[in-house]
Amino acid sequence: MDTIQICPSCGRPLPSNAPKGLCPECLLKAGLQTETQPNAGGPAPPKPPPFVPPSPAELARHFPQLEILELIGRGGMGAVYKARQPSLDRLVALKILPPGVAGDPGFAERFTREARALARLSHPNIVAVYDFGQAAGMPFFLMEYVDGPNLRELERGGKLNPREAMQIIPRICEALQFAHDEGIVHRDIKPENILLDKKGRVKIADFGIAKLLGQTTVPDAALTGAGDVVGTLNYMAPEQREKPLTVDHRADIFSLGVVLYELLTGELPLGKFAPPSKMAQVDVRLDEVVVRALEKEPARRYQHVSDLGTDVQNITAAGSANPPLLSQPPAPVVPPAPPPEEPSDCRILPAFLLAFIFGIFGAHRFYVGKIGTAFLQLFTFGGLGIWATIDWILILCKAFKDKKGRRITKWT
Amino acid sequence: MDPSGTAGTEGSGARFVTTHWSVVLVAGRTDSTRAQTALARLCQTYWYPLYAYVRRRGHSPQDSQDLTQEFFARLLERHTLAIADPNRGRFRSFLLSTINHFLAHEWEKLGAQKRGGSRQILSLDLARAEERYDLEPTDNSTPDKLFDKHWATALLEEVLSQLEAEYQQAGKADLFASLKQTLTGTGESQPYAVLATRLGMNEPAVKVAVHRLRKRYRELLRAEMANIVADPEQADDELRHLVTSLAGR
Numbered sequence: 001m002d003t004i005q006i007c008p009s010c011g012r013p014l015p016s017n018a019p020k021g022l023c024p025e026c027l028l029k030a031g032l033q034t035e036t037q038p039n040a041g042g043p044a045p046p047k048p049p050p051f052v053p054p055s056p057a058e059l060a061r062h063f064p065q066l067e068i069l070e071l072i073g074r075g076g077m078g079a080v081y082k083a084r085q086p087s088l089d090r091l092v093a094l095k096i097l098p099p100g101v102a103g104d105p106g107f108a109e110r111f112t113r114e115a116r117a118l119a120r121l122s123h124p125n126i127v128a129v130y131d132f133g134q135a136a137g138m139p140f141f142l143m144e145y146v147d148g149p150n151l152r153e154l155e156r157g158g159k160l161n162p163r164e165a166m167q168i169i170p171r172i173c174e175a176l177q178f179a180h181d182e183g184i185v186h187r188d189i190k191p192e193n194i195l196l197d198k199k200g201r202v203k204i205a206d207f208g209i210a211k212l213l214g215q216t217t218v219p220d221a222a223l224t225g226a227g228d229v230v231g232t233l234n235y236m237a238p239e240q241r242e243k244p245l246t247v248d249h250r251a252d253i254f255s256l257g258v259v260l261y262e263l264l265t266g267e268l269p270l271g272k273f274a275p276p277s278k279m280a281q282v283d284v285r286l287d288e289v290v291v292r293a294l295e296k297e298p299a300r301r302y303q304h305v306s307d308l309g310t311d312v313q314n315i316t317a318a319g320s321a322n323p324p325l326l327s328q329p330p331a332p333v334v335p336p337a338p339p340p341e342e343p344s345d346c347r348i349l350p351a352f353l354l355a356f357i358f359g360i361f362g363a364h365r366f367y368v369g370k371i372g373t374a375f376l377q378l379f380t381f382g383g384l385g386i387w388a389t390i391d392w393i394l395i396l397c398k399a400f401k402d403k404k405g406r407r408i409t410k411w412t
Numbered sequence: 413m414d415p416s417g418t419a420g421t422e423g424s425g426a427r428f429v430t431t432h433w434s435v436v437l438v439a440g441r442t443d444s445t446r447a448q449t450a451l452a453r454l455c456q457t458y459w460y461p462l463y464a465y466v467r468r469r470g471h472s473p474q475d476s477q478d479l480t481q482e483f484f485a486r487l488l489e490r491h492t493l494a495i496a497d498p499n500r501g502r503f504r505s506f507l508l509s510t511i512n513h514f515l516a517h518e519w520e521k522l523g524a525q526k527r528g529g530s531r532q533i534l535s536l537d538l539a540r541a542e543e544r545y546d547l548e549p550t551d552n553s554t555p556d557k558l559f560d561k562h563w564a565t566a567l568l569e570e571v572l573s574q575l576e577a578e579y580q581q582a583g584k585a586d587l588f589a590s591l592k593q594t595l596t597g598t599g600e601s602q603p604y605a606v607l608a609t610r611l612g613m614n615e616p617a618v619k620v621a622v623h624r625l626r627k628r629y630r631e632l633l634r635a636e637m638a639n640i641v642a643d644p645e646q647a648d649d650e651l652r653h654l655v656t657s658l659a660g661r
Binding site (some may be wrong): 007008009010016017018019021022024025026027028029030032033093156158236257265266267268270282 | 496500501505508509544547548562564565568569572592593595596607626629630633634642643646648651652653654655658659
């Protein structure tokens with residue numbers, strides 16, 4: 001009786017090497033399910049049933065204006081279908097959120113507000129939102145269809161070398177900076193949400209969906225399935241785990257730091273992580289970028305994601321022959337030459353020269369016995385000297401701050 | 413059995429601490445015996461996907477046997493694991509990229525007479541590998557995809573063998589044979605009544621037995637998944653990848 005040819009569960013023919021005569025695909029899928037199944041006997045758990053995406057046929061009934069082609073992805077935040085919009089003759093992506101979220105008080109208002117904000121995000125590197133609404137209790141977004149893999153799939157397939165990966169980062173940064181300028185934080189930056197279309201263009205998906213789902217804590221396991229929670233948690237900034245509703249754009253910078261680290265090393269920066277250059281053959285200057293993006297304290301991170309992008313771009317473009325070219329030099333050992341446009345910096349050299357000349361002249365007056373003019377000269381010398389010294393102190397302080405007055409030096 | 417009453421995932425937590433692949437990776441350069449044992453155990457379980465991969469890449473059966481043996485011998489002898497390979501987080505990806513490197517850079521350099529020979533560090537049933545390979549239906553997937561499919565099968569073979577052995581030890585081999593089909597089922601569709609009659613048990617008892625079998629299967633599967641990734645958090649991801657690879661069969 002073990003020589004079954006067809007799997008009784010999925011109806012597909014069994015491969016000849018089926019382990020113990022069982023369908024390998026169904027076996028693995030059974031492994032993905034959670035421990036307690038409602039049908040497994042014993043008391044049923046009080047958990048709500050996990051989100052099961054409807055089949056394309058089921059979904060088609062609610063979207064007569066679309067041809068639903070296939071389910072192309074599912075995760076904690078819903079399911080995505082490839083569809084065709086015959087009226088405009090274009091492919092679209094239809095994202096369905098778990099129906100449970102719509103029952104949440106205040107959801108409708110939040111949904112409308114967020115969706116409108118997302119629709120305003122028109123950027124070549126951000127997946128465009130065409131429409132939104134609710135169908136059969138399921139909130140949905142109609143979005144631009146991106147024909148291409150996500151970063152996770154590329155990583156997995158080993159199709160991305162570090163150099164290519166580093167070319168993607170500045171594009172992501174530009175898109176994120178654009179959104180941040182519009183006051184929108186992504187909140188769920190991870191390789192799965194970074195897509196690359198056929199022409200190699202970066203497209204960031206799922207902007208603000210995490211906020212829309214109103215997560216007051218870390219993503220709800222009932223909504224997402226344990227794997228997704230963990231997956232997202234790995235990329236989450238520390239402050240986002242603690243106070244998810246109060247995070248700002250710097251949470252995205254942290255998440256991007258995790259993505260960057262993973263692209264460089266193939267591993268996650270968990271706990272006390274080693275700098276990327278210790279793990280893989282990467283430019284040692286990228287260590288600093290990664291460490292700054294992954295600062296636990298948001299105030300010590302990059303404050304603008306575009307700065308991170310600039311640094312990565314400069315390092316990648318400069319190659320190893322050129323000296324480090326960071327947008328904001330971290331903790332310079334020697335104070336750098338003061339920038340020429342600063343008036344006080346222009347004054348400092350003449351001040352010293354004048355102090356020197358007056359000093360010499362005053363000393364000469366003493367020498368020849370003209371005490372009165374000597375004192376006059378010395379007072380002038382002293383005044384100029386103090387002026388020059390204060391100027392120097394100011395310049396030194398400025399050296400540790402950038403143009404926007406943000407401190408970039410850690411004194412500890 | 414006590415764990416059947418608990419919530420589940422914690423039961424296998426202790427296993428994660430000493431997962432095979434993470435042991436190997438942590439050991440890195442230092443050639444500890446523990447790492448050697450861990451790596452040898454992994455190679456024993458997952459050598460066939462590699463053999464089939466080499467065959468699919470066009471090497472003759474004899475060549476493939478020598479090559480597989482030589483590859484594992486080198487892997488076990490000199491720890492090439494210190495190399496910073498972005499794929500090393502998963503044993504599967506690591507093996508694939510290492511064998512590719514081996515095929516491209518080292519295999520041809522070895523003179524034909526030097527290949528194979530007496531280097532039998534692992535006792536692999538290579539003679540039967542070709543029979544097994546022959547039995548497989550023609551599959552036009554790429555060598556990489558085929559490797560993943562074989563990998564999933566080897567993984568399940570290992571897990572189910574462990575599960576079967578546990579039932580055998582408890583004197584319940586018949587129970588396992590009768591219930592194993594329920595591992596792939598969706599529950600309600602399984603004819604519990606039929607199983608109950610066949611096993612001479614009542615229906616609720618069959619339900620409990622099925623529940624226990626599934627639970628134990630998932631525990632063993634999780635444990636084995638944790639054995640082949642460096643970080644237990646990657647286990648789910650790896651499992652999903654394997655499901656996808658089989659979906660295209």
